[in-house]
Amino acid sequence: MTTRPTHRRILHPAVGGTALLLALSACSSSDDSASASSSPASSASDLKGTVTVFAAASLKESFTELGEEFEAAHPGTKVTFNFGGSDALAASITSGAPADVFAAASPKTMQIVTDAKDAAGEPATFVRNQLEIAVVPGNPENVATLKDLTRSGLKVALCAKEVPCGAAAQKALDGAGLRLTPVSYEQDVKSALTKVQLKEVDASVVYKTDVKAAAGKVEGVEFPESAGAVNDYPIVLLKDAPNASAAEAFIALVRSGQGRKVLTGAGFLTP
Incomplete structure:
Protein backbone atom coordinates (compact mmCIF):
# COMPACT_ATOMS: atom_id res chain seq x y z
CA MET A 1 0.00 0.00 0.00
CA THR A 2 1.49 3.35 -1.07
CA THR A 3 1.67 6.00 1.66
CA ARG A 4 0.73 9.46 0.54
CA PRO A 5 3.10 12.29 1.62
CA THR A 6 1.72 14.59 4.28
CA HIS A 7 1.36 18.29 3.32
CA ARG A 8 1.21 20.91 6.00
CA ARG A 9 -0.91 23.98 5.52
CA ILE A 10 -0.74 27.12 7.69
CA LEU A 11 -4.11 28.80 8.03
CA HIS A 12 -3.88 32.55 8.23
CA PRO A 13 -6.23 34.23 10.65
CA ALA A 14 -8.11 35.76 7.76
CA VAL A 15 -9.13 32.32 6.53
CA GLY A 16 -11.25 31.77 9.63
CA GLY A 17 -13.23 28.84 11.03
CA THR A 18 -15.07 28.07 7.82
CA ALA A 19 -11.89 27.09 5.98
CA LEU A 20 -10.81 24.97 8.92
CA LEU A 21 -14.09 23.05 8.87
CA LEU A 22 -13.77 22.49 5.12
CA ALA A 23 -10.27 21.13 5.55
CA LEU A 24 -11.35 18.77 8.31
CA SER A 25 -14.31 17.63 6.21
CA ALA A 26 -12.04 16.87 3.26
CA CYS A 27 -9.70 14.89 5.48
CA SER A 28 -12.61 12.88 6.89
CA SER A 29 -13.88 12.17 3.37
CA SER A 30 -10.44 10.94 2.34
CA ASP A 31 -10.29 8.62 5.34
CA ASP A 32 -13.75 7.20 4.53
CA SER A 33 -12.70 6.50 0.95
CA ALA A 34 -9.59 4.69 2.08
CA SER A 35 -11.65 2.61 4.48
CA ALA A 36 -14.19 1.73 1.78
CA SER A 37 -11.45 0.68 -0.63
CA SER A 38 -10.20 -1.91 1.84
CA SER A 39 -13.63 -3.32 2.71
CA PRO A 40 -14.48 -7.00 2.02
CA ALA A 41 -17.01 -6.03 -0.66
CA SER A 42 -14.36 -4.08 -2.53
CA SER A 43 -11.88 -6.94 -2.21
CA ALA A 44 -14.49 -9.38 -3.52
CA SER A 45 -14.84 -7.24 -6.66
CA ASP A 46 -11.16 -7.94 -7.40
CA ASN A 129 -33.60 -33.48 -2.49
CA GLN A 130 -36.48 -35.94 -2.63
CA LEU A 131 -37.29 -38.68 -5.12
CA GLU A 132 -40.19 -38.79 -7.55
CA ILE A 133 -41.25 -41.22 -10.26
CA ALA A 134 -40.88 -39.77 -13.74
CA VAL A 135 -43.29 -41.16 -16.34
CA VAL A 136 -44.07 -40.48 -19.99
CA PRO A 137 -46.42 -37.50 -20.44
CA GLY A 138 -50.02 -38.60 -19.99
CA ASN A 139 -48.86 -41.51 -17.80
CA PRO A 140 -50.13 -44.13 -20.26
CA GLU A 141 -49.13 -47.01 -17.96
CA ASN A 142 -51.11 -45.49 -15.06
CA VAL A 143 -48.22 -45.59 -12.61
CA ALA A 144 -49.54 -44.36 -9.26
CA THR A 145 -47.36 -45.98 -6.62
CA LEU A 146 -43.84 -47.26 -6.08
CA LYS A 147 -45.24 -50.80 -6.10
CA ASP A 148 -46.58 -50.23 -9.63
CA LEU A 149 -42.98 -50.14 -10.86
CA THR A 150 -42.70 -53.87 -10.09
CA ARG A 151 -45.51 -54.79 -12.50
CA SER A 152 -44.61 -57.36 -15.13
CA GLY A 153 -43.91 -55.82 -18.51
CA LEU A 154 -43.29 -52.30 -17.19
CA LYS A 155 -39.93 -50.92 -18.34
CA VAL A 156 -38.13 -49.02 -15.59
CA ALA A 157 -34.72 -47.31 -15.44
CA LEU A 158 -32.91 -46.62 -12.17
CA CYS A 159 -29.71 -44.84 -11.27
CA ALA A 160 -26.85 -47.21 -10.50
CA LYS A 161 -26.78 -48.21 -6.83
CA GLU A 162 -23.48 -46.43 -6.16
CA VAL A 163 -24.95 -43.15 -7.44
CA PRO A 164 -26.84 -41.13 -4.76
CA CYS A 165 -30.18 -41.22 -6.63
CA GLY A 166 -29.80 -44.99 -7.07
CA ALA A 167 -28.89 -45.53 -3.43
CA ALA A 168 -31.92 -43.46 -2.38
CA ALA A 169 -34.23 -45.38 -4.73
CA GLN A 170 -32.97 -48.68 -3.34
CA LYS A 171 -33.51 -47.41 0.19
CA ALA A 172 -37.12 -46.52 -0.66
CA LEU A 173 -37.70 -49.94 -2.27
CA ASP A 174 -36.17 -51.77 0.67
CA GLY A 175 -38.28 -49.73 3.08
CA ALA A 176 -41.41 -50.78 1.20
CA GLY A 177 -40.30 -54.41 0.97
CA LEU A 178 -40.26 -54.28 -2.82
CA ARG A 179 -37.93 -55.95 -5.32
CA LEU A 180 -37.37 -54.34 -8.70
CA THR A 181 -35.14 -55.34 -11.60
CA PRO A 182 -34.84 -52.38 -13.98
CA VAL A 183 -34.12 -52.68 -17.70
CA SER A 184 -31.12 -50.40 -17.20
CA TYR A 185 -28.98 -48.83 -14.50
CA GLU A 186 -27.81 -45.29 -15.36
CA GLN A 187 -24.65 -43.53 -14.19
CA ASP A 188 -26.39 -40.28 -13.24
CA VAL A 189 -29.90 -39.00 -12.68
CA LYS A 190 -30.07 -37.02 -15.94
CA SER A 191 -29.40 -40.19 -17.91
CA ALA A 192 -32.20 -41.97 -16.05
CA LEU A 193 -34.54 -39.08 -16.82
CA THR A 194 -33.55 -39.05 -20.50
CA LYS A 195 -34.65 -42.67 -20.82
CA VAL A 196 -38.20 -41.56 -20.02
CA GLN A 197 -38.02 -38.47 -22.23
CA LEU A 198 -37.01 -40.64 -25.18
CA LYS A 199 -39.74 -43.15 -24.27
CA GLU A 200 -37.18 -45.92 -24.02
CA VAL A 201 -38.68 -46.80 -20.63
CA ASP A 202 -42.08 -46.26 -19.06
CA ALA A 203 -40.79 -44.83 -15.80
CA SER A 204 -37.70 -43.93 -13.82
CA VAL A 205 -37.00 -42.95 -10.21
CA VAL A 206 -35.32 -39.53 -10.21
CA TYR A 207 -35.42 -36.37 -8.10
CA LYS A 208 -38.30 -33.92 -7.95
CA THR A 209 -35.91 -31.24 -9.19
CA ASP A 210 -35.24 -33.23 -12.36
CA VAL A 211 -38.93 -33.66 -13.11
CA LYS A 212 -39.41 -29.93 -12.65
CA ALA A 213 -36.41 -29.10 -14.85
CA ALA A 214 -37.82 -31.30 -17.62
CA ALA A 215 -40.63 -28.74 -17.96
CA GLY A 216 -43.45 -30.97 -19.20
CA LYS A 217 -41.31 -33.50 -21.09
CA VAL A 218 -42.13 -35.97 -18.31
CA GLU A 219 -44.74 -36.17 -15.56
CA GLY A 220 -43.99 -36.69 -11.89
CA VAL A 221 -45.66 -39.19 -9.57
CA GLU A 222 -45.06 -38.67 -5.86
CA PHE A 223 -44.82 -41.65 -3.53
CA PRO A 224 -44.80 -41.62 0.29
CA GLU A 225 -41.76 -43.92 0.62
CA SER A 226 -39.59 -41.10 -0.76
CA ALA A 227 -39.86 -39.28 2.58
CA GLY A 228 -37.60 -41.93 4.10
CA ALA A 229 -34.93 -41.55 1.43
CA VAL A 230 -34.20 -37.82 1.22
CA ASN A 231 -30.64 -36.94 0.23
Missing part, protein backbone atom coordinates in the same frame (compact mmCIF):
# COMPACT_ATOMS: atom_id res chain seq x y z
CA LEU A 47 -11.75 -11.69 -7.82
CA LYS A 48 -10.42 -12.98 -11.12
CA GLY A 49 -9.93 -16.21 -13.01
CA THR A 50 -11.78 -19.49 -13.44
CA VAL A 51 -13.62 -21.37 -10.72
CA THR A 52 -13.97 -25.08 -11.52
CA VAL A 53 -16.95 -26.73 -9.84
CA PHE A 54 -17.57 -30.48 -9.78
CA ALA A 55 -21.28 -30.91 -9.02
CA ALA A 56 -23.97 -33.60 -8.95
CA ALA A 57 -25.93 -33.83 -12.21
CA SER A 58 -29.16 -32.82 -10.46
CA LEU A 59 -27.64 -29.40 -9.72
CA LYS A 60 -27.10 -28.56 -13.39
CA GLU A 61 -29.89 -26.04 -13.93
CA SER A 62 -29.65 -24.20 -10.60
CA PHE A 63 -25.83 -24.10 -10.49
CA THR A 64 -25.66 -22.88 -14.09
CA GLU A 65 -27.91 -19.99 -13.09
CA LEU A 66 -25.82 -19.24 -10.01
CA GLY A 67 -22.65 -19.39 -12.09
CA GLU A 68 -24.04 -16.72 -14.41
CA GLU A 69 -24.97 -14.56 -11.41
CA PHE A 70 -21.48 -14.98 -9.97
CA GLU A 71 -19.80 -13.95 -13.21
CA ALA A 72 -22.05 -10.89 -13.48
CA ALA A 73 -21.21 -9.85 -9.90
CA HIS A 74 -17.47 -10.45 -10.40
CA PRO A 75 -16.33 -9.32 -13.87
CA GLY A 76 -13.16 -11.13 -14.83
CA THR A 77 -14.29 -14.45 -13.37
CA LYS A 78 -15.62 -17.54 -15.12
CA VAL A 79 -17.35 -20.52 -13.54
CA THR A 80 -16.92 -23.84 -15.32
CA PHE A 81 -18.82 -26.96 -14.32
CA ASN A 82 -18.32 -30.69 -14.49
CA PHE A 83 -21.73 -32.26 -13.84
CA GLY A 84 -22.13 -36.00 -13.35
CA GLY A 85 -22.68 -38.82 -10.92
CA SER A 86 -21.31 -37.84 -7.51
CA ASP A 87 -19.38 -41.08 -7.14
CA ALA A 88 -17.57 -40.59 -10.46
CA LEU A 89 -16.80 -36.97 -9.65
CA ALA A 90 -15.41 -37.92 -6.24
CA ALA A 91 -13.20 -40.56 -7.87
CA SER A 92 -11.88 -37.96 -10.32
CA ILE A 93 -11.04 -35.56 -7.50
CA THR A 94 -9.19 -38.18 -5.47
CA SER A 95 -7.29 -39.15 -8.64
CA GLY A 96 -5.97 -35.62 -8.96
CA ALA A 97 -8.41 -33.86 -11.30
CA PRO A 98 -7.97 -30.08 -10.81
CA ALA A 99 -11.07 -28.54 -9.23
CA ASP A 100 -11.97 -25.82 -6.74
CA VAL A 101 -15.36 -26.91 -5.40
CA PHE A 102 -17.19 -30.21 -4.95
CA ALA A 103 -20.97 -30.33 -4.47
CA ALA A 104 -22.22 -33.89 -3.94
CA ALA A 105 -25.70 -35.40 -3.87
CA SER A 106 -25.02 -37.38 -0.69
CA PRO A 107 -22.77 -37.35 2.38
CA LYS A 108 -21.54 -40.83 1.42
CA THR A 109 -20.03 -39.66 -1.87
CA MET A 110 -18.62 -36.55 -0.18
CA GLN A 111 -16.91 -38.84 2.33
CA ILE A 112 -14.85 -40.34 -0.50
CA VAL A 113 -13.21 -36.92 -0.87
CA THR A 114 -12.90 -36.12 2.84
CA ASP A 115 -11.44 -39.56 3.63
CA ALA A 116 -8.80 -38.93 0.97
CA LYS A 117 -8.05 -35.61 2.70
CA ASP A 118 -8.83 -33.68 -0.48
CA ALA A 119 -11.23 -31.26 1.23
CA ALA A 120 -9.97 -27.95 2.62
CA GLY A 121 -12.52 -27.87 5.42
CA GLU A 122 -15.72 -29.37 6.76
CA PRO A 123 -18.44 -29.93 4.11
CA ALA A 124 -21.67 -28.02 4.69
CA THR A 125 -25.14 -29.27 3.74
CA PHE A 126 -26.78 -26.58 1.61
CA VAL A 127 -29.93 -28.31 0.26
CA ARG A 128 -31.81 -31.61 0.30
CA ASP A 232 -28.56 -34.20 1.86
CA TYR A 233 -26.29 -32.25 -0.51
CA PRO A 234 -22.93 -31.14 0.96
CA ILE A 235 -20.51 -28.64 -0.61
CA VAL A 236 -16.83 -28.05 0.15
CA LEU A 237 -13.76 -26.12 -0.94
CA LEU A 238 -11.11 -28.53 -2.19
CA LYS A 239 -7.65 -28.61 -0.60
CA ASP A 240 -5.63 -27.91 -3.74
CA ALA A 241 -8.11 -25.47 -5.27
CA PRO A 242 -6.34 -23.48 -8.02
CA ASN A 243 -8.52 -20.43 -7.31
CA ALA A 244 -9.42 -20.74 -3.63
CA SER A 245 -10.51 -17.14 -3.02
CA ALA A 246 -13.01 -17.11 -5.90
CA ALA A 247 -14.12 -20.64 -4.98
CA GLU A 248 -14.93 -19.52 -1.43
CA ALA A 249 -16.96 -16.64 -2.85
CA PHE A 250 -18.92 -19.03 -5.09
CA ILE A 251 -19.68 -21.31 -2.13
CA ALA A 252 -20.82 -18.23 -0.18
CA LEU A 253 -23.23 -17.40 -3.01
CA VAL A 254 -24.62 -20.95 -3.04
CA ARG A 255 -25.25 -20.77 0.71
CA SER A 256 -26.60 -17.20 0.67
CA GLY A 257 -30.23 -16.12 0.66
CA GLN A 258 -30.02 -15.53 -3.08
CA GLY A 259 -28.52 -18.98 -3.62
CA ARG A 260 -31.24 -20.59 -1.55
CA LYS A 261 -33.88 -18.71 -3.54
CA VAL A 262 -32.55 -20.17 -6.79
CA LEU A 263 -32.23 -23.67 -5.38
CA THR A 264 -35.64 -23.82 -3.71
CA GLY A 265 -37.13 -22.36 -6.88
CA ALA A 266 -35.72 -25.40 -8.68
CA GLY A 267 -37.47 -27.70 -6.22
CA PHE A 268 -34.73 -28.38 -3.67
CA LEU A 269 -35.57 -28.56 0.04
CA THR A 270 -33.87 -26.47 2.71
CA PRO A 271 -31.53 -28.36 5.08
